[in-house]
Amino acid sequence: MSNVVLNVNGQTHRLDIDPATPLLYVLRNQLYLNGPKFGCGMQQCGACMVLIDGKAQYSCTMPVSLAEKKLITTLEGLASTQGKLHPVQQSFLDEQAAQCGYCLNGMVISAVGLLNTSVHLDDAAIKKGMQRVLCRCGSQARVMRAIKRAIPTNKK
Amino acid sequence: MTTNRRSFIKAAGSLTVMFSLEYTGLLASALTMNNLELPEVLRRNPSLSAWLQVLTNGSVRVFTGKVELGQGLCGAIAQVTAEELDLKADKVEVVIADTRRTPNEGFTGGSFSTENSVLSIRYAAAAARRELLDLAAAVLMAPAEELQMADGKVSFKSGGRSLSFFELLEGKKLKSEIRLPLQLKPKEQYRISGKSVHREDFKQMVVGAEMYIQDLRFPGMVHARTISPPSYDARLISLDEAGLNKVAPVLTVIKDGSFIAVICEDEYQTVKAQQHLSAQAKWSVSQKTTSAKSMPELLKSLTVITSKVKTASIVFPEEAKTIKAAYYKPYVMHGAIAPSCAVARYKDGLLEIWTHSQGAYPLRDTISSLVKIPTPQIHVTCIRGSGCYGHNGSDDAAAEAALIAVAFPGRHIRLQWSREQEHSWEPYGTAMYMELEAILAMDGRIAHFRNSVWSDAHYIRGNPGYLNLEGLRANPVVQKANPAGSGGYRNADLYYAVSNQTVTANFFNGPLRTSNLRSLGSYANLFAVESFMDELAAQAGIDPFDFRIMHLEDKRAIEVLERLKRTVITLPKEKNAAIGIAFSRYKNSAAYIAVAAQVKVHPSTFKITPVKLWAVVDVGEVISLDSVINQIEGGMIQATSWTLFEEVRFEQKTVNSRNWASYPIIRFNDIPEVEVEVISRPNEKLQGVGEIAMCVTPGAIANAINRACGKRIRNLPVGEQLKL
């Protein structure tokens, strides 16, 4: 066990924990967050995505000790403090871009990460950027529409 | 977040919600003669309060014995309730299968849930409307015709005094029995039903609210993992537990024959313990000889139970020149994105289980005989999981958690399967093999049709023998039977008007564990039938659309095809690409669908690219338009994945498809565009929509590939690249 300091969704948490614990377990079990999900634990499905310093990354294999001194944002932390949804969350809602919704965390976080890198995205670039995230329900066509809708230059 | 958590756990049933208010209502309305048209479950449970309650805050709570599988069932139920009671849809709260709270509606299958449950709730809401109006008429001393209902209140049409549902009931329960005749709202007056209503649950999903089985947390909850054998037939020889406590602070290790589980306070410590024990466990070694036989040969070599599904009155003229083709579909996984999970607690003689199973009551029966605790002392609560598309590891995880809880009483046990466990231990959709044969008449019509299908079981739930656990325990309860069922030959006969049809089903007991997967045998059977239809059309020299239409008599069937034809016929030709089509009436008695697939075949690498899929569907009455579209879009994409990529690989009794690398499914790069047209028929019976896209997609893709490059697909999966 050791002391680990995490910055998650703008708050600092001090934890006494096995430093090898994957970040995902810490977020879910110690911080009671539900956004990041367990899907494989082996970087194959993207269900566990979180933003680390603005980039979408797997949390299922990252030891919590490596997440120190970084700004971690989960699905819960995307909306404004007044509760206004992030534009990507809003466009997923508008497009009803899910079925069971289990993959939604990975989809939204990856899309935010992608839009953080560039706003000039064609279909091929979106697909490439979303390649890491699996959906069993076949919601990907809706996810494509939602992401396109969230691109600022596409706003009507 | 705290209030949310509380209400979530409450909804999940950890606090028993009881209504003890005394009932002193008015006399029940007149009973009527003929209730045979009511759904069977309503005839068994006619008490209105079992289905619908009015809450203090002006909302209505409805109870369904079915579960939300991501198909939007809760949304559809909220819509019909809101419609009959003139409420807003967000004023309806839906409680899913729970042995303490909801009626017993058995299992939730993709297509039965909407048909039956939604109808039951519609009748329940209509009965509630009548009771509330009657109550208001008595209180307001006015004939019911002078009253109106809106936003949870009853008032005079002329304005003036109004009473909320809650005031009308004065805190009491609804007391009617649901009986016919019942005045349902005329469909022309629908405001919500048939429209695209945004699903309420999406608002919670996008902010990461607690809603899945994986999100359940109870005070003092501990974490369990199981240690699985390397193959179906491996049995535990020894387990060295020395040194385990150096790896992780373990609360206990549970062993029962070859079943092993470990519990720790912390989840990650449990994972470490699981990994350690997996490495220490010595198992009897399973044989791993690769069979020289191809899969179709292997399936055909198995002992079968044969049933005659359809026998033509005119004997198939064996001497005539026939067209023959055989098709193969491999074992396919459910492949839920979340590995199975369950929570259980055994305390003071009461066993509580939280599960994402498709049926609370049937699972309770199974677990009861497994742990030898009578059903009244077992509560099963269904909580949503990730999209399962049939019987995956859910029941196994629930039963294992129950067994662990009984062995380690007092605290909530959370059992989470690993990705590898879900991949290698879920019951798959069976491999199938189909031999088709036909004779064409001079005019190009099909004169004779013959189909022989080979299939394993599509349904194994029932006695505890269907659980993995039973094979592993020291004293198993019952062994697996071989239930041959209609799932294997679903859609094996033609919906086309061909009078001479002979269909035979051959059920084998295959090498892998199987159970129901979205659309059962229809996926394989219609892959075969609809590919064969194109082969026959080519022989007859008739366009595939026209060839199908000339064999159809049902106007609704013809309409989906004609509309699809109008959509795709005007499209410009794309280089190296072609369009293929397929049609089905699901189960030959339910919803209609026609699908076109545009597929590109790279001229030198033979890489397959699914470009776009179009569907035209007729599902009778539509409750939620966007849910229908969503399920068809998703179904076409999932079926594209099955068709192009998916096959469970195994040797003897060892599954080699153990994660998303060894069992890949579709990723974004291969996602086709999708477009859905829905024909709305408000006055037709509503039909399940969940499974229908699966069956037509493989045929459409295979036919497109054939038209693009001449290659005929007879074995699935197609593969990323064509094998020429």
Ligand code: FES
């Ligand atoms: S859970 Fe992290 S990638 Fe699957």
Ligand code: FES
């Ligand atoms: S919506 Fe179910 S896994 Fe994506």
